[in-house]
Amino acid sequence: MNQSPKNIGIVGSGLVGALLAIYLRKAGHRVTVFDRRPDIRTVEFTGRSINLAMSNRGWKALRGAGIEEEVRRIAIPLYQRAMHLVGKPLYYQPYGKDGEAIWSISRGVLNRKMIDLAEAAGTTFRFGEKVWDVDLPTAQLFTGETEKGTWDAWKFDHIFGCDGAFSRVRHKMQRRSRFDYSQEFIDVGYKELTIRPNPDGTHKLDKNSFHIWPRGSFMFIAMPNLDGSFTCTLFLPFEGEVSFEALNTREDTRAFFSRHFPTVMPDIDNLCEDFAKNPTSALVTIKCYPWTYWDKIALVGDAAHAVVPFFGQGMNAGFEDISVLYSLMETYGDDWEAIFRAYEAQRKPDADAIAELSYRNFVEMSTKTADPSFLLQKRIEKHFAEQHPGLWIPAYSRVTFSDRPYREALEIGDQQEAIMKEIMQMPDLEARWDSLEVSNRMLELLREYGE
């Protein structure tokens, strides 16, 4: 790396902050990470986070930091979706023919590991150090016990805001003129629950599957942990007939699980207990621009672009930010102004694309899974993809198993939707959905749209 050593501050010791620290140490910089919370390695997990699915973009960034193998050891490959539908036997959808997998990791376990690795690489961590203010033009952080108390000032050459969806660093940038910002919540919240291991420590469900219980406006998912447990998430509307608001007593909860998720009944007792105990959290899409201030400040990860979790890409997108930043550091050397300009310009359209794709997946899951026309469309697409490998790669694969820009997955996905809209208007489609005529029409439209 052709860069002069700089004194760099990072706000946030989460996954993105820790990985960025490792990269910056690799480039020869002095790195101090601030976090208002105590060292996660010294505290019990709060358990309040959706389990993570590491996929291609995440692994690539870890590989670049030389820590891929370390992380593989704490991850479990999921080769397929396990679909738990009502009134149908459990069935499996492999992610791909070639053993493609996403990897289940506990956020807490991963975060501890990443901080260990960042510390071993020479990063200084200042835990329990609350950042209250940032002076943007001078790259100074101000910390202290309370917002109204006395503060210490910390001066850096550059500061990275890796402090998540409700970033303090971004908050300071947001008060400036000409800073675009939006936060948009969806009407669905989530609650994290646990399926405990069998008494012998084994998993109660297939451990190499991503388990999904889709129920239209709500769903339940489960991802395996190393200790034989599953971290589960219930996504449910906040208000309405079937909603968090409507589940007030343990009896409500028990009736809800018995009715809608009979296959998780063996764990009903601890599910109901966790349900009462664990918080209900909201889901938000956050967009902003610019992401940087001069050559002084840059936002990375959720601080710049928080997405709803329905594509499993939040962490992967944050890690990919770091891959992009590092590659620009290699290109521009000491010209941090150029690095930051190129970083935000290149990365913003991809962040917007994954936000859109994630939101669409939410809409698809909640409103379309019961729509016969939608299901027929998916059947046609799958059939065509099998007949013409490579010609019809679904957005899911482009996002999850490639490192092509997110915006490309969105564009091609839009094109596929336009094609399918025409196909779905063909007469008598239900009877001849797998006919040569349909396939040929799709080939024809692909050529047209390709031009």
Place this chain on the structure above:
Amino acid sequence: MNQSPKNIGIVGSGLVGALLAIYLRKAGHRVTVFDRRPDIRTVEFTGRSINLAMSNRGWKALRGAGIEEEVRRIAIPLYQRAMHLVGKPLYYQPYGKDGEAIWSISRGVLNRKMIDLAEAAGTTFRFGEKVWDVDLPTAQLFTGETEKGTWDAWKFDHIFGCDGAFSRVRHKMQRRSRFDYSQEFIDVGYKELTIRPNPDGTHKLDKNSFHIWPRGSFMFIAMPNLDGSFTCTLFLPFEGEVSFEALNTREDTRAFFSRHFPTVMPDIDNLCEDFAKNPTSALVTIKCYPWTYWDKIALVGDAAHAVVPFFGQGMNAGFEDISVLYSLMETYGDDWEAIFRAYEAQRKPDADAIAELSYRNFVEMSTKTADPSFLLQKRIEKHFAEQHPGLWIPAYSRVTFSDRPYREALEIGDQQEAIMKEIMQMPDLEARWDSLEVSNRMLELLREYGE
């Protein structure tokens, strides 16, 4: 008014805060208005604000407060647009056949008057009192000299945030979960300038016209003041070939005005002087939701919905919020929870609609005024409207000269656009734009869309 007297705090002594105070006094409440700035009646105007165009919705709200006539005395009716095009003689577009007018008012003069009137109605004003924090559930304001110093607490039954686009009250609500928020800046900024009166105190341009110098990506407007001057606004991109960024010296400015606005040349010297002295400001659309917190807090005016000024509706929309609120107070009496729920539910779609209409007007002015197809479309619409009075009321009239909901103007505007999209595809349109065939097709489409 069938309400028990309450102790009500208002943050912001601008136009909306002052008018709301008058309405709340009328309903029998105790009202205290806080403003971090000094009393505007005691200070020189900063001159940094787009001159106001009071139209129907504004007048209606003033009438409801019994202060319409007072305000008419400081307003100048504008019956027409005066269009200053390059290479064409000045021409006038009347707003309507029936003497319809918008009214030019200086924001500063109006604000002073409104505070006088609110004070006369028994409102307590606390100027120079800086609100730093709001406790939402207890309706308490915290004020003090500095953010980090000691604060005084002020407890109310209800608090209204009338503190504008960068509202502190909203800012506090924004940090809560499930609060949707967006701020989006446009690439065009503005600078306020002045055309001075003639030596004899008369206006240099027709004083009953809204003067516009449209130039595609930028424009200059002028509105008359009582003292013979015009308050002018230059809207210009921040960056680019013709932009604020490109006008660095007095010579640049002089050349810019000479070239693009030759008719204002007599005032070139003071324009250039003001240009150097006055700030360049940004333009933002702000949306949020919810607008209220329990029965405790409500946002009114720009604090809830700031729009770009290209429809002249910012103040009018804020005043209309108050008309709506007051009418709901009459309906629901002491049930403030019901008042606030109905207020935000009813008003939010209208605020979104005027935001969209205002933004579209900006796009129209900056990109379409030179497009021959757009101009042909406008010609056809005007021709049709003259032939069929009442059948084709343009969005501008619906917004400016009626009190029907903004959302209706947007919906009908969308319908008109869809109709014109079909019309514009008729062959050979340039030659027969005023033919019976075109008119009949429009009638036909109106019937179709009306169904």
